[in-house]
Amino acid sequence: xxxxxxxxxxxxxxxxxxxxxxxxxxxxxxxxxxxxxxxxxxxxxxxxxxxxxxxxxxxxxxxxxxxxxxxxxxxxxxxxxxxxxxxxxxxxxxxxxxxxxxxxxxxxxxxxxxxxxxxxxxxxxxxxxxxxxxxxxxxxxxxxxxxxxxxxxxxxxxxxxxxxxxxxxxxxxxxxxxxxxxxxxxxxxxxxxxxxxxxxxxxxxxxxxxxxxxxxxxxxxxxxxxxxxxxxxxxxxxxxxxxxxxxxxxxxxxxxxxxxxxxxxxxxxxxxxxxxxxxxxxxxxxxxxxxxx
Ligand SMILES: [Zn+2]
Numbered sequence: 001x002x003x004x005x006x007x008x009x010x011x012x013x014x015x016x017x018x019x020x021x022x023x024x025x026x027x028x029x030x031x032x033x034x035x036x037x038x039x040x041x042x043x044x045x046x047x048x049x050x051x052x053x054x055x056x057x058x059x060x061x062x063x064x065x066x067x068x069x070x071x072x073x074x075x076x077x078x079x080x081x082x083x084x085x086x087x088x089x090x091x092x093x094x095x096x097x098x099x100x101x102x103x104x105x106x107x108x109x110x111x112x113x114x115x116x117x118x119x120x121x122x123x124x125x126x127x128x129x130x131x132x133x134x135x136x137x138x139x140x141x142x143x144x145x146x147x148x149x150x151x152x153x154x155x156x157x158x159x160x161x162x163x164x165x166x167x168x169x170x171x172x173x174x175x176x177x178x179x180x181x182x183x184x185x186x187x188x189x190x191x192x193x194x195x196x197x198x199x200x201x202x203x204x205x206x207x208x209x210x211x212x213x214x215x216x217x218x219x220x221x222x223x224x225x226x227x228x229x230x231x232x233x234x235x236x237x238x239x240x241x242x243x244x245x246x247x248x249x250x251x252x253x254x255x256x257x258x259x260x261x262x263x264x265x266x267x268x269x270x271x272x273x274x275x276x277x278x279x280x281x282x283x284x285x286x287x288x289x290x291x292x293x
Pocket of ligand 1: 133137241253254255256
């Protein structure tokens with residue numbers, strides 16, 4: 001049983017849905033499933049270290065048989081054992097570790113090492129997740145802009161030069177079909193960094209949503225192009241989401257998939273609520289895109 005020597009080549013950043021590949025490694029993954037690692041994939045995997053965009057859905061075809069891909073996760077090995085998802089004990093990029101995409105399929109009928117396979121991601125789910133992810137980035141930039149005057153100290157800047165509330169306070173970001181949910185911790189360290197956390201009271205949230213929505217509407221009207229830039233075609237090569245906006249070119253490190261333009265998202269709306277995480281207030285931003293289907 002050999003483990004792949006190189007990080008998986010990934011074609012989903014270019015928008016690909018189908019890849020022809022050679023199986024490099026197959027091993028049991030529990031629950032009647034096996035993990036299949038190929039040299040190439042078009043299938044977006046979930047990354048346990050920052051699980052914002054879920055895995056694609058789709059099929060792996062081998063010898064004319066189609067097997068549903070039950071899940072796809074980032075996996076890693078150091079030459080001895082393949083660790084799946086949250087079992088990876090090191091950070092991405094750690095020297096001596098190889099990061100790959102593992103497709104989980106039923107053990108019954110699974111391909112063998114060396115087999116030629118075709119991997120196909122479902123187009124409709126991909127499109128909706130891409131719309132959700134692009135909307136999520138735009139909403140985070142629009143939120144930073146709407147909150148810019150609530151900082152009393154110099155803060156790190158976002159991709160458009162606004163104080164980076166999103167990057168400073170983010171607790172979790174979850175992309176779903178045609179939208180996203182971002183949770184921001186309004187904790188002491190955010191207050192010490194100079195952000196007026198007390199201003200985010202329930203009565204102020206509709207006004208905030210209006211300000212963010214107005215920025216999003218102006219960006220939609222400007223219809224900037226969206227693209228993904230990457231330093232190489234491997235899973236671990238650095239990739240960036242790049243969007244042309246009236247204020248400038250926004251660039252955000254991102255491993256996900258995206259729509260090709262702002263206007264493709266249709267109207268993007270946001271709603272806010274306040275939650276509580278063990279005594280720490282949490283601002284929740286729910287973003288919804290309306291792409292034409
Ligand atoms: Zn992203």
